[in-house]
Amino acid sequence: MTAVPTSARLSRGTHLGYALGSIATAAFGTVPGLLLLFYLTDVLGVAAGLAGVVVFAPKAWDVVLNPWIGSRSDRTETRWGPRRPWMLAGGIALPPLFVLVFAGPGGSAAAIWVAVAFLLAATAYGCFQVPYVAQPAEITDDPGERSTLISWRVAALALGILVAGAGAPAIVDAAGGGRVGYLAMAAFVAVLLAVGMLGAVAGTRRAPTLTRVRSEGRLGTTLRLAWRSRPYRVLLIGFVVQALGIGVMLAGVPYYSTYVLGDESAGTLLFAALVAPAILVMPLWLRVSRKLGKRAGLLMSSVLFGLGAAALAVGKDGGTGAVLPLVVLVGIGYAGMQMFPLSMLPDVIAADEAASGQRRAGVFTGVWTAAETLGLAVGPGLLGLLLAAAGYVSSTGDEVVGQTSTAVTAVRLGFSVLPAVIVLAAVPVFARYRLEDA
Structure with a gap:
C-alpha cells in the first residue's frame, strides 16, 4: 500500500x-x-x-x-x-x-x-x-x-x-x-x-x-475477511436491523393515516414529516458528531426515533395535527440514523485498508447495500404478516372497508411500537461498536 x-x-x-x-x-x-x-x-x-x-x-x-x-x-x-x-x-x-x-x-x-x-x-x-x-x-x-x-x-x-x-x-x-x-x-x-x-x-x-492498495481479488476470500472485521460486522448488523424497522414504518404510513387518523390524505403529510427534517437537522447532528462522537450520535438518534415512534401508538381518529410533531421527532432521529452509520462505514473501511494493505471498500459497500435493500424489502412483508394475523380485510379500487378493532390495533402497533422495538433492538448492537473517530 x-x-x-x-x-x-x-x-x-x-x-x-x-x-x-x-x-x-x-x-x-x-x-x-x-x-x-x-x-x-x-x-x-x-x-x-x-x-x-x-x-x-x-x-x-x-x-x-x-x-x-x-x-x-x-x-x-x-x-x-x-x-x-x-x-x-x-x-x-x-x-x-x-x-x-x-x-x-x-x-x-x-x-x-x-x-x-x-x-x-x-x-x-x-x-x-x-x-x-x-x-x-x-x-x-x-x-x-x-x-x-x-x-x-x-x-x-x-x-x-x-x-x-x-x-x-x-x-x-x-x-x-x-x-x-x-x-x-x-x-x-x-x-x-x-x-x-x-x-x-x-x-x-x-x-x-x-491510498493505493492491492485488491485481494477473490470475492469469496474478501467476503470472509470483511466479515472478520468486528467494527464492520457490528455496524452492518445494527444498520440492517434498523433498515427493517424503517421498512415497517414506511409501509405502515397509508394504513395508519387511513384507519387510525381517519384521513387517507394525511399519508402525504406523514411521509413529508418523516423525511423532510433530514434537510434541516444535519448541522445539529454534525455538531453532535464532533462533540460526542459518531457512536454516541447514532445511539442518541436511535433512541429518539424509538421513543417518538412508540408515542405514535396514542394517535386518535382525526388527530393528524397532534401526531405530526411526533413524526417530526421520529424524522429527526431517522436523519441521524442515516448519517452516522454512513459516515462510520468509510472509517471502518479506511481502518481495514490501513491495517491489511488490501482494497476491500467495494466488497464492504456491496454487502452493505445488498443487506440494506433486503432489510427495507422484508419490512413491508413483516407488517403484512402482522395485519394478516389480525384479520385485516383487503379491498379493491378506492374502496375503504371497515376493519375490526383488532385489525386497527395491529395497524396502530405496526406503525408505532413494532418499528420502535426493532430500531431500539439495534442499540445494544451499536453500543459494542469500537473504532476511534480520530
Whole structure:
C-alpha cells in the first residue's frame, strides 16, 4: 500500500457534487416502490402474484450482484480512480433503462418486458451505487470531513425522496394516467437519475484517492475477511436491523393515516414529516458528531426515533395535527440514523485498508447495500404478516372497508411500537461498536 499525504478539506463543490448522487439514489429507491406494482396490476393487467415477483426479483439479485460489483471495482485501476468509471457506466445506462421499464407492451408479454428491463435497470443502478457508497473512504482521510460529506448526502437524499415521491405520481396524473402517464413519469425520473449520477461523477472529479492498495481479488476470500472485521460486522448488523424497522414504518404510513387518523390524505403529510427534517437537522447532528462522537450520535438518534415512534401508538381518529410533531421527532432521529452509520462505514473501511494493505471498500459497500435493500424489502412483508394475523380485510379500487378493532390495533402497533422495538433492538448492537473517530 502506498500512502498519499493527508488531504486538505474537500471543496464545497465536491460536497455538493457527491451529494447529487443521492438524488438518483432517492429516485430509484422510491419510485418503483411507490408505483411499479400498481402499474403492473392496474395498468398492464399483470396478476398480482406475478407482479410481486417482478418487483421483488431485483432485490434478490442485488444480494449476488452488489458484492461482485464491489469486488470488481476494488480491482479497477484507472486515472479516474477505481470507482468513477463504474459510476459513469451506471449513470449512462440507468436513465434509458428506467424509461424502458415503463415503455413496454401490454398483454401477455408485459410481465416479461418489465421483468427484464427492471432487472437490467437494477444492474445499472448497482454499478453506480456500490462504488458511490465506497467513495468517502477513499477521497478523504479525515473522519470529521467524512461526516460533513455524508451530511450533505443525507440532506440531498431527503430532498430527492420528496421530489421523486411527490413528483412522480403527480406527473402520472397530469399526463392523464394510463401507459402514457407512466411513460411521462419515467422520463421525468430519468432526468433526475441522469442529473444525480452524472453530477456525482463530474462533481468528484477533483477529489483525490488517498491510498493505493492491492485488491485481494477473490470475492469469496474478501467476503470472509470483511466479515472478520468486528467494527464492520457490528455496524452492518445494527444498520440492517434498523433498515427493517424503517421498512415497517414506511409501509405502515397509508394504513395508519387511513384507519387510525381517519384521513387517507394525511399519508402525504406523514411521509413529508418523516423525511423532510433530514434537510434541516444535519448541522445539529454534525455538531453532535464532533462533540460526542459518531457512536454516541447514532445511539442518541436511535433512541429518539424509538421513543417518538412508540408515542405514535396514542394517535386518535382525526388527530393528524397532534401526531405530526411526533413524526417530526421520529424524522429527526431517522436523519441521524442515516448519517452516522454512513459516515462510520468509510472509517471502518479506511481502518481495514490501513491495517491489511488490501482494497476491500467495494466488497464492504456491496454487502452493505445488498443487506440494506433486503432489510427495507422484508419490512413491508413483516407488517403484512402482522395485519394478516389480525384479520385485516383487503379491498379493491378506492374502496375503504371497515376493519375490526383488532385489525386497527395491529395497524396502530405496526406503525408505532413494532418499528420502535426493532430500531431500539439495534442499540445494544451499536453500543459494542469500537473504532476511534480520530
